[in-house]
Amino acid sequence: MSDATAHAPLAGVTVVTIEQAISAPLATRHLADLGARVIKIETPGYGDSTRHYDAVVGGLSAHFTWLNHGKESAALDLKSDADLALLHDILATADVFVSNLAPGALGRLGLGAAELAERYSRLIVVDISGYGTGGPYDHKRAYDLLIQSEGGVCASTGTPGHPAKPGVPVADVGTALYTYSTVLAALYDRERTGRGAVIPIAMLDTIAEMMGFAINGVIHAGVEPQPVGLGAPIVAPYGGYATADGQTAILGTTNDREWAKLTALIGRPELADDPRYARNVDRVAARAEVDDALAAWCAQHTLADIQDRADAAGIGNARLNTVRDLVDHPQLRDRGRWREVGTPSGPVPALLPPGVATTWAVRSGAVPALGEHTDAIRTEFGSR
Amino acid sequence: MSDATAHAPLAGVTVVTIEQAISAPLATRHLADLGARVIKIETPGYGDSTRHYDAVVGGLSAHFTWLNHGKESAALDLKSDADLALLHDILATADVFVSNLAPGALGRLGLGAAELAERYSRLIVVDISGYGTGGPYDHKRAYDLLIQSEGGVCASTGTPGHPAKPGVPVADVGTALYTYSTVLAALYDRERTGRGAVIPIAMLDTIAEMMGFAINGVIHAGVEPQPVGLGAPIVAPYGGYATADGQTAILGTTNDREWAKLTALIGRPELADDPRYARNVDRVAARAEVDDALAAWCAQHTLADIQDRADAAGIGNARLNTVRDLVDHPQLRDRGRWREVGTPSGPVPALLPPGVATTWAVRSGAVPALGEHTDAIRTEFGSR
Numbered sequence: 001m002s003d004a005t006a007h008a009p010l011a012g013v014t015v016v017t018i019e020q021a022i023s024a025p026l027a028t029r030h031l032a033d034l035g036a037r038v039i040k041i042e043t044p045g046y047g048d049s050t051r052h053y054d055a056v057v058g059g060l061s062a063h064f065t066w067l068n069h070g071k072e073s074a075a076l077d078l079k080s081d082a083d084l085a086l087l088h089d090i091l092a093t094a095d096v097f098v099s100n101l102a103p104g105a106l107g108r109l110g111l112g113a114a115e116l117a118e119r120y121s122r123l124i125v126v127d128i129s130g131y132g133t134g135g136p137y138d139h140k141r142a143y144d145l146l147i148q149s150e151g152g153v154c155a156s157t158g159t160p161g162h163p164a165k166p167g168v169p170v171a172d173v174g175t176a177l178y179t180y181s182t183v184l185a186a187l188y189d190r191e192r193t194g195r196g197a198v199i200p201i202a203m204l205d206t207i208a209e210m211m212g213f214a215i216n217g218v219i220h221a222g223v224e225p226q227p228v229g230l231g232a233p234i235v236a237p238y239g240g241y242a243t244a245d246g247q248t249a250i251l252g253t254t255n256d257r258e259w260a261k262l263t264a265l266i267g268r269p270e271l272a273d274d275p276r277y278a279r280n281v282d283r284v285a286a287r288a289e290v291d292d293a294l295a296a297w298c299a300q301h302t303l304a305d306i307q308d309r310a311d312a313a314g315i316g317n318a319r320l321n322t323v324r325d326l327v328d329h330p331q332l333r334d335r336g337r338w339r340e341v342g343t344p345s346g347p348v349p350a351l352l353p354p355g356v357a358t359t360w361a362v363r364s365g366a367v368p369a370l371g372e373h374t375d376a377i378r379t380e381f382g383s384r
Numbered sequence: 385m386s387d388a389t390a391h392a393p394l395a396g397v398t399v400v401t402i403e404q405a406i407s408a409p410l411a412t413r414h415l416a417d418l419g420a421r422v423i424k425i426e427t428p429g430y431g432d433s434t435r436h437y438d439a440v441v442g443g444l445s446a447h448f449t450w451l452n453h454g455k456e457s458a459a460l461d462l463k464s465d466a467d468l469a470l471l472h473d474i475l476a477t478a479d480v481f482v483s484n485l486a487p488g489a490l491g492r493l494g495l496g497a498a499e500l501a502e503r504y505s506r507l508i509v510v511d512i513s514g515y516g517t518g519g520p521y522d523h524k525r526a527y528d529l530l531i532q533s534e535g536g537v538c539a540s541t542g543t544p545g546h547p548a549k550p551g552v553p554v555a556d557v558g559t560a561l562y563t564y565s566t567v568l569a570a571l572y573d574r575e576r577t578g579r580g581a582v583i584p585i586a587m588l589d590t591i592a593e594m595m596g597f598a599i600n601g602v603i604h605a606g607v608e609p610q611p612v613g614l615g616a617p618i619v620a621p622y623g624g625y626a627t628a629d630g631q632t633a634i635l636g637t638t639n640d641r642e643w644a645k646l647t648a649l650i651g652r653p654e655l656a657d658d659p660r661y662a663r664n665v666d667r668v669a670a671r672a673e674v675d676d677a678l679a680a681w682c683a684q685h686t687l688a689d690i691q692d693r694a695d696a697a698g699i700g701n702a703r704l705n706t707v708r709d710l711v712d713h714p715q716l717r718d719r720g721r722w723r724e725v726g727t728p729s730g731p732v733p734a735l736l737p738p739g740v741a742t743t744w745a746v747r748s749g750a751v752p753a754l755g756e757h758t759d760a761i762r763t764e765f766g767s768r
Binding site: 007009010030034049052053054056057058062063065066067131132133134135136137140141142143144145146147149150151152153154155156157158159162163164165166167168169170173174175177178179180181182184185186187188189191192193195197198199200201202204205206207208209210211212213214215216217218219220221223224225227229230231232234238239240248250252254255280281311314315316317318319320321322323324325326327329330331332333334335337348349350351352353354355356357358359360 | 391393394414418433436437438440441442446447449450451515516517518519520521524525526527528529530531533534535536537538539540541542543546547548549550551552553554557558559561562563564565566568569570571572573575576577579581582583584585586588589590591592593594595596597598599600601602603604605607608609611613614615616618622623624632634636638639664665695698699700701702703704705706707708709710711713714715716717718719721732733734735736737738739740741742743744
């Protein structure tokens with residue numbers, strides 16, 4: 001979508017990060033996507049632990065490749081005075097500092113958020129943690145599954161008696177997106193006030209925000225959301241149904257007007273007039289019955305036939321896709337959503353980021369080898 | 385965390401939105417949280433469909449209450465020339481316009497993104513859709529479950545043979561956060577260029593970004609992620625284990641160093657030396673065996689004992705919480721994460737947003753009744 005006048009909105013912004021895994025790396029990758037320079041400080045010899053998850057992308061891991069293109073890697077030993085001084089030389093010229101190390105780790109290096117903010121008044125400092133500062137869980141370890149479990153997500157995912165972790169690392173990705181957005185808000189604020197900011201972000205707070213609907217349901221109605229497989233606790237019928245050709249159609253209705261259309265679609269118009277199923281709350285209470293009606297119809301039709309008829313009736317529908325199907329999805333292909341990014345073993349496909357204005361250029365830089373930019377960064381900043 | 389000098393970073397920013405459900409409303413609520421004025425245009429007599437999901441919050445729905453505090457509601461009939469002219473009077477002074485109506489709906493009113501951008505050069509226009517513009521799915525209906533199904537999330541969530549929709553509406557929430565962040569990037573950009581922006585956001589692109597690790601695994605290794613309940617496809621052992629006191633402990637290890645600690649914790653040090661389980665890839669291949677060892681130990685200990693011992697050993701752990709447990713979570717209570725917001729039937733608890741700098745004030749406005757601000761907005765803008 002970019003045109004001849006395309007520009008990178010974050011050109012000129014420098015981000016320094018000491019990061020691991022997903023939450024901070026995805027946030028800083030999006031900053032790089034929009035043109036920021038991202039300097040990733042890694043431990044010499046090992047680096048971001050995500051480098052070691054697997055080696056499927058020509059020796060790089062699937063996760064690391066996803067999260068780190070367009071960044072520079074500087075392998076610095078922050079326990080050495082010289083490298084710590086170099087980091088301060090970099091920070092003195094930087095705009096943003098993002099970290100997601102274990103609680104207290106940066107404080108022991110004199111790199112705590114408050115100290116950095118005092119020393120560099122225009123710096124935007126983001127401190128990502130699992131549970132935030134204060135409270136009994138303050139120093140507890142936090143990974144995506146642990147936070148999703150503490151936050152009630154796993155208990156409300158899966159099927160009754162079989163809770164599950166979502167296929168998307170929601171706590172990590174959500175924390176990344178709050179980090180990304182709050183850095184952008186702070187950059188905007190700094191344009192107007194001239195001041196940086198200290199931004200604490202807790203993974204538990206991220207998950208709690210995302211569960212806001214369920215929290216209100218518990219507080220005000222005492223209703224705990226139950227895992228209902230492919231369904232949604234609050235509407236019915238809605239879910240996955242086996243088709244005559246061995247596929248799974250996703251189909252349903254979110255309101256009472258659509259229910260009337262759906263009953264016509266499946267040749268059961270008498271259900272539309274049945275007071276037992278008239279309102280969504282009635283259908284939720286009779287979930288098994290309305291599910292059965294939809295399942296019986298889908299079992300007699302092919303997926304293509306079901307989708308054509310549902311589209312014609314204005315009823316939302318989808319296919320239960322694998323990730324392979326997503327890779328091959330015509331909507332990604334036909335809309336030009338794929339780009340190439342470099343790696344030490346050659347170019348690989350990557351998706352363009354969501355959320356780009358039509359007049360913005362996207363940066364598509366390479367995935368750095370561990371310490372690939374150490375010498376260049378020593379040369380650039382070491383003489384200051 | 386706000387202090388005496390706290391300020392709202394988005395004070396003075398006006399957002400106009402024609403929105404439904406979750407994706408646009410959560411994005412604009414976060415803009416309101418940071419001090420923007422948000423004018424929500426609703427259809428007279430019905431409004432945002434989310435108002436009608438249930439009535440548990442003193443007549444308001446759990447979803448609507450979660451997503452709409454701090455906004456003004458103007459009930460306008462955009463098919464009337466007078467109200468459409470009023471909307472243009474509002475847009476002429478606004479900074480941001482966000483919509484997530486069905487494809488083409490705004491274009492028919494002369495409110496398409498390109499038209500608005502041409503007419504209001506400083507306006508930031510966000511057009512949220514399910515599948516984006518172009519491609520065979522261009523006009524297909526899109527709800528959270530449908531997009532999560534198309535995106536491979538449901539197929540990789542749940543247990544084998546029992547795919548599931550995550551308890552968090554990931555497609556909606558993710559789209560909200562890309563909307564929110566991209567608006568902030570555009571506000572920053574406008575400070576430097578003086579120009580607004582047109583921002584298309586597609587729910588499918590959001591989910592595809594979040595599945596980036598799985599996409600790389602499929603492209604480069606041909607490995608489709610399997611639903612493994614509470615586990616994670618890429619590490620083992622990691623999951624939920626029944627405890628002696630009838631609870632579920634979440635426990636595991638993400639790397640080889642932790643595996644050695646874990647085997648000591650569960651009194652099976654010989655496993656640390658067993659080459660069959662030495663590396664994470666080995667343990668993933670022998671998932672059932674390492675799961676069994678952990679399960680046997682957890683079955684003989686209470687949850688509290690397990691958590692104390694795991695904390696002491698530096699092994700990440702959690703509890704499989706319900707949403708009720710989340711509402712009562714000591715980390716939310718002790719860190720002062722709760723605030724009150726108004727509703728037409730009185731104040732209710734709400735969580736503070738994640739991602740707030742320590743020097744920023746958070747706005748905690750009320751949830752508006754349908755059309756509560758119509759008259760005031762007619763008076764304010766109608767005379768222009």
